[in-house]
Amino acid sequence: xxxxxxxxxxxxxCGEELLDGRVQDANSCYLASRLFRLGxxxxxxxxxxxxxxxxxxxxxxxxxxxxxxxxxxxLGPTADDRVRQEVADSLGSGLEEIPGAxxxxxxxFRQQHAxxxxxxxxxxxxxxxxxxxxRNRAGTAWGFRVELPKGSxxxxxxxxxxxxxxxxxxxxxxxxxxxxxxGRDLAFGLxxxxxVPESAVESKIRDLLELGNPRYGITAHGKQVSISVLAEGLAxxxxxxxxxxxxxxxxxxxxxxxxxxxxEESLEAxxxxxxxxxxxxxxxxxxCTGGRLxxxxxxxxxxxxxxxxxxVTYANEAKVSELGVDAALFDxxxxxxxxxxxxxxxxxxxxxxxxxxxxxxxxxGIAGPSGATPEKPVGTVWIGLAGPAGSYAVLRQQWTxxxxxxxxxxxxxxxxxLLRRELLGLPRLAPRRR
Amino acid sequence: xxxxxxxxxxxxxCGEELLDGRVQDANSCYLASRLFRLGxxxxxxxxxxxxxxxxxxxxxxxxxxxxxxxxxxxLGPTADDRVRQEVADSLGSGLEEIPGAxxxxxxxFRQQHAxxxxxxxxxxxxxxxxxxxxRNRAGTAWGFRVELPKGSxxxxxxxxxxxxxxxxxxxxxxxxxxxxxxGRDLAFGLxxxxxVPESAVESKIRDLLELGNPRYGITAHGKQVSISVLAEGLAxxxxxxxxxxxxxxxxxxxxxxxxxxxxEESLEAxxxxxxxxxxxxxxxxxxCTGGRLxxxxxxxxxxxxxxxxxxVTYANEAKVSELGVDAALFDxxxxxxxxxxxxxxxxxxxxxxxxxxxxxxxxxGIAGPSGATPEKPVGTVWIGLAGPAGSYAVLRQQWTxxxxxxxxxxxxxxxxxLLRRELLGLPRLAPRRR
Numbered sequence: 001x002x003x004x005x006x007x008x009x010x011x012x013x014c015g016e017e018l019l020d021g022r023v024q025d026a027n028s029c030y031l032a033s034r035l036f037r038l039g040x041x042x043x044x045x046x047x048x049x050x051x052x053x054x055x056x057x058x059x060x061x062x063x064x065x066x067x068x069x070x071x072x073x074x075l076g077p078t079a080d081d082r083v084r085q086e087v088a089d090s091l092g093s094g095l096e097e098i099p100g101a102x103x104x105x106x107x108x109f110r111q112q113h114a115x116x117x118x119x120x121x122x123x124x125x126x127x128x129x130x131x132x133x134x135r136n137r138a139g140t141a142w143g144f145r146v147e148l149p150k151g152s153x154x155x156x157x158x159x160x161x162x163x164x165x166x167x168x169x170x171x172x173x174x175x176x177x178x179x180x181x182x183g184r185d186l187a188f189g190l191x192x193x194x195x196v197p198e199s200a201v202e203s204k205i206r207d208l209l210e211l212g213n214p215r216y217g218i219t220a221h222g223k224q225v226s227i228s229v230l231a232e233g234l235a236x237x238x239x240x241x242x243x244x245x246x247x248x249x250x251x252x253x254x255x256x257x258x259x260x261x262x263x264e265e266s267l268e269a270x271x272x273x274x275x276x277x278x279x280x281x282x283x284x285x286x287x288c289t290g291g292r293l294x295x296x297x298x299x300x301x302x303x304x305x306x307x308x309x310x311x312v313t314y315a316n317e318a319k320v321s322e323l324g325v326d327a328a329l330f331d332x333x334x335x336x337x338x339x340x341x342x343x344x345x346x347x348x349x350x351x352x353x354x355x356x357x358x359x360x361x362x363x364x365g366i367a368g369p370s371g372a373t374p375e376k377p378v379g380t381v382w383i384g385l386a387g388p389a390g391s392y393a394v395l396r397q398q399w400t401x402x403x404x405x406x407x408x409x410x411x412x413x414x415x416x417x418l419l420r421r422e423l424l425g426l427p428r429l430a431p432r433r434r
Numbered sequence: 435x436x437x438x439x440x441x442x443x444x445x446x447x448c449g450e451e452l453l454d455g456r457v458q459d460a461n462s463c464y465l466a467s468r469l470f471r472l473g474x475x476x477x478x479x480x481x482x483x484x485x486x487x488x489x490x491x492x493x494x495x496x497x498x499x500x501x502x503x504x505x506x507x508x509l510g511p512t513a514d515d516r517v518r519q520e521v522a523d524s525l526g527s528g529l530e531e532i533p534g535a536x537x538x539x540x541x542x543f544r545q546q547h548a549x550x551x552x553x554x555x556x557x558x559x560x561x562x563x564x565x566x567x568x569r570n571r572a573g574t575a576w577g578f579r580v581e582l583p584k585g586s587x588x589x590x591x592x593x594x595x596x597x598x599x600x601x602x603x604x605x606x607x608x609x610x611x612x613x614x615x616x617g618r619d620l621a622f623g624l625x626x627x628x629x630v631p632e633s634a635v636e637s638k639i640r641d642l643l644e645l646g647n648p649r650y651g652i653t654a655h656g657k658q659v660s661i662s663v664l665a666e667g668l669a670x671x672x673x674x675x676x677x678x679x680x681x682x683x684x685x686x687x688x689x690x691x692x693x694x695x696x697x698e699e700s701l702e703a704x705x706x707x708x709x710x711x712x713x714x715x716x717x718x719x720x721x722c723t724g725g726r727l728x729x730x731x732x733x734x735x736x737x738x739x740x741x742x743x744x745x746v747t748y749a750n751e752a753k754v755s756e757l758g759v760d761a762a763l764f765d766x767x768x769x770x771x772x773x774x775x776x777x778x779x780x781x782x783x784x785x786x787x788x789x790x791x792x793x794x795x796x797x798x799g800i801a802g803p804s805g806a807t808p809e810k811p812v813g814t815v816w817i818g819l820a821g822p823a824g825s826y827a828v829l830r831q832q833w834t835x836x837x838x839x840x841x842x843x844x845x846x847x848x849x850x851x852l853l854r855r856e857l858l859g860l861p862r863l864a865p866r867r868r
Contacts, residue, residue, distance in 0.1 A: 013479075017651075017653065018466070018479070019466055019477070019478075020470040020475060020476070020662075021463050021466030021467025021469075021470055021476075022651055022653040023653060024458075024460070024463040025459070025462075025463070026458070028459075029455050029457070030455065032452070032455030033454065033455025033456070034455070035455075036454040041453060041454055042453045042454070042455075043453070044453075044481065044482060045452070045453065045479075045480065045481035046481075047478065047479035047480075048478060049477070138835075162835065217451075217456055228456065284725075284746065286728075288732075289729065289732075290725075290737070290744070291720070291725025291729040291744055292725060292726075292729040292732075294725030294746040295723065295724045295729055295842070297724065298722075298723075298725070298726075298801075299724075299838065299839065299842075301802075301803055301838060304748055304805075307724075307748055308748050308749030308752050309747070309748070310725055310745070310747075310748065311745060311746070312718065312725065312732075312745070313743070313744075314732065314737070315738065315742030315743065318789070322743070322756075355752070367732075368735075369735055370736070401572070401596060404735060405733065408732075408733075
């Protein structure tokens, strides 16, 4: 059923705010990853402005070259939103009212503004004649899909990311799977590691990266390295699901305990769920991360079951008065100072004790740009952990080119990974391991 | 001197990891905003893969249509990095060694791997014959610029964002300004507000948005609404700088005290600098934001001068034991509960007192998805402030469609804005203002 001569898809973003750099396009990456999982890789992405004819031109260029074109933006209530009209023009058709779309829009506008809606606002309920409407549960602009003159299918989605994702999931993905994944049996999995260099992960799976089926990919986001696996069930192979699970097992063999999660899981969520499972609690004590570790834990819905106390002891006197760290560790001859194994352990123990928690997790380091010494360069971070099995700390040197933000982010990931290993009873890291 | 027949620029991103959605393109938005400030708006953006000829094809399409093409990616050390070769092919030229580039690359590789470098690695020090090399201080891949057959100029920058930005600033921006901004006198300013709806900001400057010179733009990022102003000095007008400052004054008249900062300033930095100026200190007490407020403050280099103590009192018992909040506020008949004016004030006062700080800033609310009640829906957030002039709290309902993350982020912005207003002696917000 594939229309269009080429293979793959084109993703088009429409909006002046993208071309002048005011807004970063978040939709193209999302759609690309969804299309990839459907076995329809993106062949080209383009971004065009609101200028008259700009959208029609790029559509005309893609029509017939790829079977599917997905566009975002240009469907809103302003005069600049020209996508409906330009598609209609390139089809040589007019616009028609989407049945049941316009009156609710008019009512909504009257409710909000107590006056009758302008034509531009109601235009959000129109589509090119013969198109299939795509309802928008997240906003007012309807989407639509339509077949183009040279046989490519065009899906037009709204621009605001929340609306784009909603309309894609409601009315786009199934259509694309049925029509373009054409009965292919596909399964996708994403496998996550953290605190291990990309090169180290790659060296363990280099042969797998060469496979045709399943198709492997590897990506680093800061400290997290993720491996993607796209499997296809073919006549001479098992089902896609079987192949994927076989490789999931293979990855566990290859990567062992550095593999912490899969697909949409976050390291924070894995740690919080594990604590909740055993009705255990966590307290945090932060210096250079300034609260980012506590925040990471509380991004997980339900964190309140396991996380109740946290301290941001940015100053040494705070470490002393709130966590009971021995002041002698900071000053005086031979004192190790705030960024040291001893202080990291004392912070973790103080937090655990004061909170009456099962675990105390502490971070103290130099996020820079100031505060460094010859012995303690920017990026020097000690992470302390106190728990039922005792206390210890590890030095995790952070990649300084990532800057202050990257050092804080990396420290949080390293701290969560240290806790995960403790919770799972995995071997502890060597104190001075970098 | 403008080569190319059209106007504006094209930005091309190259990389398979962009097309399969593994990595979000951060370079195009950055380059678009830099080019916009140079008066050379981006006419089109495109993303292509590593496939043979894909880069050459898009370059050929743009050559002669726009005077400038800026590309990112495809310059690295792997076999997939084909940009140098494809540009050379489309010029009908070969590749040449960039003087002084290759030997250092070879030395670096030998240092790191103790073996001689493969050809692909050394390719990072080559460019199409006749190109101008662009040094990369942030990585190993050199960039270059070259004139194309139909007269457009092509700037090729490396893909990793840190390297792309560095090479652009070192070797791209001045060239583009001199050659394409062609003596135009331009000045760009960005003016920030927070905690006020975009529609409210827009209504105060609607007439300015219609102006041709300076050209206005408006963008909302969560709670922050920013206004961009691009001024051009023309024969019949003053200089660009004069026009910009005149409109800066105009914006201050129109927007008054909701205007908090300009250009690269962050609200956190404004607050930290103001506190430092008066040698005042801040302590934070957080519930629903879980440490995100403290983290925001500590993203500012030098925050340690003003920020020394913070608490994440996620549980009520933590609010009682660490901040001295009266337990009666949580339980018992008619108790207001954790998300209330009384608790927000008590948290702020407790943090201020316990830290011996000049100001205490507290956040308590319902980030959701659980924890809501009919009286306190998800997004209900009380922000408390305690300072030399006394204590108070305001209710700031958060936009719930933004989800847990958006509610936490919005609460942090609202809290910082509350403190900024107090530090500047601006009128306090009404307690129940939403």
